[in-house]
Amino acid sequence: MTDTNALRTRIQTNFDRSGLMLHLGARLGEVSRGRVHIHLPFSPSLTQHLGLFHAGATTTIADAAGGFAALTLAPADHTVLTVEFKINFLAPARGESLEAVGHVIRAGHTLTISQVDIFALQAGQKTAVALMQQTTINQLERQA
Amino acid sequence: MTDTNALRTRIQTNFDRSGLMLHLGARLGEVSRGRVHIHLPFSPSLTQHLGLFHAGATTTIADAAGGFAALTLAPADHTVLTVEFKINFLAPARGESLEAVGHVIRAGHTLTISQVDIFALQAGQKTAVALMQQTTINQLERQA
Amino acid sequence: MTDTNALRTRIQTNFDRSGLMLHLGARLGEVSRGRVHIHLPFSPSLTQHLGLFHAGATTTIADAAGGFAALTLAPADHTVLTVEFKINFLAPARGESLEAVGHVIRAGHTLTISQVDIFALQAGQKTAVALMQQTTINQLERQA
Amino acid sequence: MTDTNALRTRIQTNFDRSGLMLHLGARLGEVSRGRVHIHLPFSPSLTQHLGLFHAGATTTIADAAGGFAALTLAPADHTVLTVEFKINFLAPARGESLEAVGHVIRAGHTLTISQVDIFALQAGQKTAVALMQQTTINQLERQA
Numbered sequence: 341m342t343d344t345n346a347l348r349t350r351i352q353t354n355f356d357r358s359g360l361m362l363h364l365g366a367r368l369g370e371v372s373r374g375r376v377h378i379h380l381p382f383s384p385s386l387t388q389h390l391g392l393f394h395a396g397a398t399t400t401i402a403d404a405a406g407g408f409a410a411l412t413l414a415p416a417d418h419t420v421l422t423v424e425f426k427i428n429f430l431a432p433a434r435g436e437s438l439e440a441v442g443h444v445i446r447a448g449h450t451l452t453i454s455q456v457d458i459f460a461l462q463a464g465q466k467t468a469v470a471l472m473q474q475t476t477i478n479q480l481e482r483q484a
Numbered sequence: 485m486t487d488t489n490a491l492r493t494r495i496q497t498n499f500d501r502s503g504l505m506l507h508l509g510a511r512l513g514e515v516s517r518g519r520v521h522i523h524l525p526f527s528p529s530l531t532q533h534l535g536l537f538h539a540g541a542t543t544t545i546a547d548a549a550g551g552f553a554a555l556t557l558a559p560a561d562h563t564v565l566t567v568e569f570k571i572n573f574l575a576p577a578r579g580e581s582l583e584a585v586g587h588v589i590r591a592g593h594t595l596t597i598s599q600v601d602i603f604a605l606q607a608g609q610k611t612a613v614a615l616m617q618q619t620t621i622n623q624l625e626r627q628a
Numbered sequence: 629m630t631d632t633n634a635l636r637t638r639i640q641t642n643f644d645r646s647g648l649m650l651h652l653g654a655r656l657g658e659v660s661r662g663r664v665h666i667h668l669p670f671s672p673s674l675t676q677h678l679g680l681f682h683a684g685a686t687t688t689i690a691d692a693a694g695g696f697a698a699l700t701l702a703p704a705d706h707t708v709l710t711v712e713f714k715i716n717f718l719a720p721a722r723g724e725s726l727e728a729v730g731h732v733i734r735a736g737h738t739l740t741i742s743q744v745d746i747f748a749l750q751a752g753q754k755t756a757v758a759l760m761q762q763t764t765i766n767q768l769e770r771q772a
Numbered sequence: 773m774t775d776t777n778a779l780r781t782r783i784q785t786n787f788d789r790s791g792l793m794l795h796l797g798a799r800l801g802e803v804s805r806g807r808v809h810i811h812l813p814f815s816p817s818l819t820q821h822l823g824l825f826h827a828g829a830t831t832t833i834a835d836a837a838g839g840f841a842a843l844t845l846a847p848a849d850h851t852v853l854t855v856e857f858k859i860n861f862l863a864p865a866r867g868e869s870l871e872a873v874g875h876v877i878r879a880g881h882t883l884t885i886s887q888v889d890i891f892a893l894q895a896g897q898k899t900a901v902a903l904m905q906q907t908t909i910n911q912l913e914r915q916a
Binding site: 354355357361362388396399401419426427428429482 | 498499501502503504505506507508527528529530531532533534535538539540541543544545547548551563565566567568569570571572573626
């Protein structure tokens with residue numbers, strides 16, 4: 341198995357363990373060192389009171405994309421937990437799907453800082469709808 | 485109808501229009517001027533890779549509690565949209581349910597700043613698991 | 629020396645080492661476990677383009693108040709560094725002085741989360757002008 | 773006068789009115805539509821307790837760079853005020869000087885979102901030391 345495949349397997353395994361990702365209908369996209377894409381097709385189950393994607397849906401895939409990007413660089417026996425993040429909403433989140441692209445800005449021994457760009461795809465147009473700055477922490481995976 | 489009932493009706497109506505609130509199983513709790521509670525019972529559909537509440541689930545009800553708290557103070561013909569927020573995760577979010585309590589710090593003509601405390605309830609214990617600081621904007625409701 | 633005096637000495641010593649605190653004319657106020665006050669008298673050297681306190685001045689004493697609040701709870705051989713913070717500006721910062729009150733929300737082994745309230749004092753009135761949420765990290769003090 | 777000169781004059785004029793910029797010894801660098809650089813030479817007056825640039829100094833020029841970047845795109849009779857920002861510190865801020873580069877991510881009618889990269893320059897090396905995400909608001913300039 342190539343390194344790229346090992347990386348994807350690591351992220352896909354963790355993605356598939358996330359009940360919320362499956363419940364929302366999110367799908368893992370491209371995975372490379374320090375960068376992860378997540379896609380979220382529109383559904384009426386993901387909306388706020390005006391029928392747009394709910395900020396919580398946008399944020400959920402953004403947090404996951406940033407966290408998984410950090411996980412691609414974490415030691416093999418470590419997992420990643422979100423310490424905090426901040427997100428700005430740039431435009432109404434409407435369209436056929438959202439895409440969150442998380443990439444690591446700085447991977448430290450303990451803390452990792454990532455940035456996540458979130459886009460809406462509508463009728464072939466890609467529009468930036470949100471921007472996240474996130475801090476995660478590496479932790480030894482627990483034997484559950 | 486009392487003012488309190490009118491306030492609750494306004495928030496409940498908007499809550500019920502939010503597909504994501506229903507899809508996650510969230511319930512509207514207490515509503516008063518400048519303050520809104522939202523409850524989220526645990527479900528395996530709300531978890532991250534370790535089986536805890538996903539940061540995205542915690543964040544979604546926090547964003548909604550803060551936004552609805554702002555809506556209790558917004559002019560009758562206005563709705564509220566999230567401009568941005570920041571959230572810190574204080575402790576692992578595990579237990580029977582989460583509760584988000586949003587309260588307005590400052591309601592301006594255009595922008596409102598709210599703070600949201602998020603608690604986990606487990607075996608009769610209430611633990612603070614996250615803290616959000618949020619900016620929302622009042623907008624004339626669109627005739628859709 | 630009482631514990632309270634020891635605590636104050638620890639914070640005052642670090643405060644006096646901060647060239648920027650002195651350059652801005654900031655003064656250390658009350659110090660107790662998990663809580664620190666910092667005062668900043670107005671000066672034309674602290675203004676933005678409209679003559680109000682510059683957001684950078686407000687932020688500087690807020691960051692220091694939160695960091696020193698965290699330091700009151702840190703192990704004796706550790707210092708505290710800012711990981712990140714977020715600040716909302718609630719009202720124009722005008723008056724005779726600013727006061728930043730930092731208090732620890734959660735002190736962990738590695739990371740501490742603090743909140744800082746910043747007030748302007750003008751003609752006997754105290755107005756909340758900013759609100760900060762901050763993450764700091766405990767680090768072994770270096771032998772320099 | 774060319775447009776570029778007019779733009780620089782607008783920003784330089786506002787920069788020179790900021791008492792804090794001068795007090796810290798900051799200098800305005802390159803100015804173009806939606807992008808502003810600010811430089812801050814090291815001084816013992818800018819340090820925290822370990823002798824590095826204080827987070828408050830880093831943040832002050834970052835806030836100014838983002839705000840002035842927003843101002844380059846604001847209507848002629850408007851000024852710009854900071855609504856809020858979030859900053860992550862990526863590495864110790866040491867060296868001969870800091871440079872903050874603010875660029876606008878989205879300029880709306882009312883709100884502008886900017887991102888600011890802050891670098892330290894030491895012995896010919898340029899290191900990213902902080903990253904800011906900022907929201908500003910356009911306001912009609914007051915007749916003072």
